[in-house]
Amino acid sequence: MNSTGKKLSQADLIRNYVLMDLPPRRQEKIYTAYWRPMELEFEGASDTKFDEFVRHYLTVKTGDIPRLDDIYEAFKDHATSYTHAEETIESLVVELRDYAHRFCAMALGKEHDPSLRLAFKDLDQIRADVVYPFLLEVYTDYDLGIIDRDGLHEIVQMVTSYIFRRAVCRIPTNSLNKTFAGFAAALRKDRYVDSVKANFLTLTSYRAFPTDDQFRTELTTSDLYNFRRRSYLLRMLENYGRKERVTIEDYTIEHILPRTRTSHPTGAPPWGRTGKSCSASICIPWAT
Numbered sequence: 074m075n076s077t078g079k080k081l082s083q084a085d086l087i088r089n090y091v092l093m094d095l096p097p098r099r100q101e102k103i104y105t106a107y108w109r110p111m112e113l114e115f116e117g118a119s120d121t122k123f124d125e126f127v128r129h130y131l132t133v134k135t136g137d138i139p140r141l142d143d144i145y146e147a148f149k150d151h152a153t154s155y156t157h158a159e160e161t162i163e164s165l166v167v168e169l170r171d172y173a174h175r176f177c178a179m180a181l182g183k184e185h186d187p188s189l190r191l192a193f194k195d196l197d198q199i200r201a202d203v204v205y206p207f208l209l210e211v212y213t214d215y216d217l218g219i220i221d222r223d224g225l226h227e228i229v230q231m232v233t234s235y236i237f238r239r240a241v242c243r244i245p246t247n248s249l250n251k252t253f254a255g256f257a258a259a260l261r262k263d264r265y266v267d268s269v270k271a272n273f274l275t276l277t278s279y280r281a282f283p284t285d286d287q288f289r290t291e292l293t294t295s296d297l298y299n300f301r302r303r304s305y306l307l308r309m310l311e312n313y314g315r316k317e318r319v320t321i322e323d324y325t326i327e328h329i330l331p332r333t334r335t336s337h338p339t340g341a342p343p344w345g346r347t348g349k350s351c352s353a354s355i356c357i358p359w360a361t
Contacts, residue, residue, distance in 0.1 A: 084112075084123040086145045091152070091162050103163055107170040114177040125202065126176045130169065132206040132254050175212040180205065186222060192229040198305045201236040203249040207256040208232065220265045228269050235273060238283040240302050242291045245279065252280050298326065 081089075088108060092100045115123050124144055131147050132138050139147035155165050178184040179193045180202075196204065208229065215225045239246070259275075261268040273282045283291075297303055303326070312318050 083144045087148050090149060091166055103166050107166045111170045111173045114173060118181055126173055129205040129209055130172045133209050138250055138254055172209060175209055179208060188226055192226055196229060196233050199233060199237050199302045204232045204253050207253040210257040219262055224266045227266055231269060235282055238288045241295060242283045242287055248280055
């Protein structure tokens, strides 16, 4: 508990742990130089975002996926192993700060490069949190110059396509945490993008990358009205082939994909004999 009686967050517990045994001057130095800037990057995000980040960080560094309510204990175990390897707590905080910066770029819209920021926005819109352990490794290699911006961008697009296709095909997501926790182990960093493609193609059974035929079939027969990721789908359709991107925040789903023939806001159904409902350049088969 803190002085007001409120339960300490995982971030509070981890901060206290890394600073508590240090001399006051080193505490001040580490907090001012690394920890406080990291806190500021998470400012405005939900209270759970830092916990989610540390979970992804620990997955990258240990290969294990800690439970959300065990993050503090898992971090202490990692810190103990880290310092036993003749590293310092300060270097651990520096590393945590670097990974936090990468996570915030991807998950909190802090990326400065416009094309990467848009790619990360797509990833966020389809709710693909399970991919961050893998992408934290890829982004680290981008920072180190092992992969260039175009390569990182292509990999993010591949990951987004994989998650989105599986969602359209209604494939259960319970295996994805483990899939992406160990995904980087198969990388060949001398042929980075090609090895990611090859790894996706070798996934089998319930982890397989949905084919074009599977995706096309499900896309034209599934209930897209109640699809959780429909906003992403409609935005991508509306902007396909456009040089100037348009937003769809002001669109209503009834204009684009009426639930019934009588639910169109104008009272007149927007389709002719095509069996499709249309708005602007969006045209999607409707379900009866």
